[in-house]
Amino acid sequence: MANDDANLMWLEKYRPKTFNDVLSQQDIIVTILRFVNSNSLPHMLFYGPPGTGKTSTILACAEHMYGTNFKSMVLELNASDDRGIDVVRNEIKDFCSTQRIFATGVKLVILDEADAMTSAAQMALRRIMEKYTTSTRFCLICNYANKIIPALQSRCTRFRFGPLKEEDIRLRLGQIAEREGVVFEKDALETIIQLSQGDMRSCINILQSTFLSSGKVTCSTVYENTGNPSNEEMEQIMDWLNEEDDFSSCYDKVKKMKAERGFALIDILRQIHKRLLTRNMSRRAKAYLLEKLADIEHQFAFGGSELLNLCSLIGSFQIMKTLEVLDAAP
Template sequence: MSFFQVQAPKKAVKHAYDPALQPWVEKYRPKTIEDVSSQEHTVAVLRRTLTSTNLPHMLFYGPPGTGKTSTILALARQLFGPDNFRSRVLELNASDERGISIVRDKVKNFARQTPRTQAVSSDGQTYPCPPYKIIILDEADSMTQDAQAALRRIMETYARITRFCLVCNYVTRIIDPLASRCSKFRFKPLDPSSTSSRLHHIASAENVHVSEEVISTLIKTSHGDLRRSITYLQSASHLGGSTKPPTPITPSDIQEIAGVVPDSVIKDFAATLGVDAVGDDMEIDSPSKKVTGFDSIRRKVKEIVREGYSGTQVLMQLHDFVIEHPTLSAHKKAQSALVFAEADKALCDGADEELWILEVGLRVHKAVS
């Protein structure tokens, strides 16, 4: 073949998909609504829709990582099956596509199409496949007011062939005319037992050894967000597996990955402010409690800032330590809480972290002394 001879175009090579590279959040996403954890009421209601196939417009709301998106995707797969899922379900993330143009173009065009059904499913199973489509608007609380207003008419006009599912964290950001057209489902933060059983299941499937202390730390740092705890577990497993032999996962590894300030740092800072740990350590009203002042508090704040800890995270954990302290009086806790509230507002507005950590430290010290 000469140098100038035209070669036949090569066929595109499909890249092999490696399941080991898949995020565990997606790998262990519930396949059916029965797999959804700790949302018994919602699952019970949706289970009945599978038998009647009479699905209303729905509004799922609740904290992040509680299974809202996973639930509606699992329900859609059980309704339509793998073959009809792509043509019957439109999933949009409203935080990316939240303008009125998306509602008028993409949403309206999909909503007006008459659904078509593939007679035989490729997996040999029978699915209800009701005569309507589902449009999932994730992060719907990020949609503009105009976009939400435009959505009202579309929901009414095409209700016969299209159902909407709005997924959001803050239901108060959904306008009332839109919320009144939907059946509301509240998703609760996962209880520790449900989160623990799910994490144990994933760790067992991935051959990752985790202790009860590690599971407890995952639950504590994720605050009921199962998605976050699974992500922390996967990151910790990669961190431990990167060495030979693999090192066991410790609670401090989880705290480091989660960006949480170590408990020892918070307790030491609190002791500098005059709030000592209780139990095995010195009690707050002990006469031997060390005397603190402006210079010692300023030095401790500079140490914390030099370590690179987030000011917001430091104040949040210090807040929990002070408010949950068993021996502080209610009056002292109330005074401290006002200080933390002012600091949170200031940091949200872009104030200097070091100055506000110092401000909180000095005023908490004054409140508890």
Template sequence: MTTIDKNEIDSLPWVEKYRPNKLSKIVHHPNIIFALKKLIKKGQIPHMLFYGASGTGKTSTILATAKKLYDDDINFMVLELNASDDRGINIVREEIKEFAESRNMFKNGIKLIILDEADSMTYDAQFALRRVIEKYSYNTRFCLICNYMNKIIPAIRSRCMQFRFSPIGGESIKEYIGYICEKEEIQMTKKGEDSLVAIAKGDLRKAINLLQSVTMAFDKVTEENCYFTIGNCTPQEIEKLVKVMFDKKKNFKKKYKFLTDMITEGGFSLADILSSFHNNIVKNDILKQLSNSQIVFMFDTLSNIEDKLNYSTFEEIYIGAFVSVFVLLYDKN
């Protein structure tokens, strides 16, 4: 590797720098990897549909598959497109059709078209794609990647072998970010590691991006630094808020002041607090102290507040509404 090449690699975002380039290095999906290796060995590559949440390895898996299939000829044999760049029918009529029809002067064999974020394509574009898939099956295979399979028309789904990518497990995320920390010589505490996993929620890409962001601002990856980087409350801060809101002895003014001070001093938004607050109370024993009518009232009102926050710039009003929920809560039986 030349010095220039090394510099180029070092300047890459870590999600690209540490993207696995072999099927054996893909994280968390042994059954999918086993099936793909078997298909490659038999030379029976079908049209494929990879679906599942963001950051679960869909794109990395098909790129590693393409590398295994074509090796140095990958640039001639594979077309990679992102459907969100052009959601209309033109992407099918032009780039996809042109590549499928073209003859390769360098290598014989089946070509591969990778269409990422396929669920962002319009229905007209998907119906056009279905016809292209049928017409060029003799020399081209398609791999569609999406988050939501229900947004892909049945006519395409039925023509593809479907692989569901589940969220990455916490231990797998820890192992991978631990590997990156070792390579990059990063110091990380146990709570920092746990925070990355908790924030990522099964999204390995999110965990890696956050890890890189934290290390650009701080010398060590800690719980506080992780939550500061994303501009959100720590679990301890949310725990304090929960205790104050459910304290029957505190009136509206005291609860309101606690929340406004927390938002002002920490630079948080109510929307961010709501998400963390919900995650805390659903796992908290405090729900056992409430009646069904109280629980229904609380979640129904909080969901309305969260929804209206998306369309409003007057956060102060909804801070008051949020606090009011926990003042009125104990009037509900």
């Protein structure tokens, strides 16, 4: 058993097994426990950012409800893989309609990444939820609730999982690092937390990959391992964007750093966004830049070119400087 644990990814090794292990979602857990203890568990829709405990919470709930009967009473599917209408009509329907001889209570169907299901599959699922509501409960898990059809949303009690609290992530990362013998700098954990944006899964993956690749976890090794620009490199990029009046010169410098360091423009955009929020500048210039950053990110979502979007970013800063001059004029 010890060898099995040693070979596990830390993400699985330290996955919450009980409600007490789940971080930052106590209000949701208390509500679910109230449902379970009163035998009135509804269909549920868990939604929110990745790495916030959605899947771990429902698995902990299932363990609490079924114990040793877990495998016979729970059907767990990843809807991004099994998302067609045939899976709903066959596998899910067969599970819901089958009687369990040595187990009592309602069965549970867990559909992870349900926002990847086709519309036809969601419509078919709506009918099955109605037909087997006396014997089966459904838990739909997704990042974006708006991708679940209204007919399914209306049949579920919705729970929104927000980003985890930084102090909870900091404590859990410290515990994992101590158990695994990780040599780390305190500032490095803060860097991991900032880069992960409340995603515990991402935090643990960064911690493990950085330690295994570098032997220690420092700010510099975290940035190198994740491919994100460091604070010093971001300050250099910001200086070029703000101070270089020649478009071509600024473009060549940023492009060269991106190529040499392997940075993705989307990661640079996120760092620029953070800095703009606290920067002292005219309201019109700030609003313009933030709108252009949103436009560029939207282009990336549809496969936009890195180089063209880099040109758009530099051009936006050129126009922003003109707006600041105009706003400062009497």
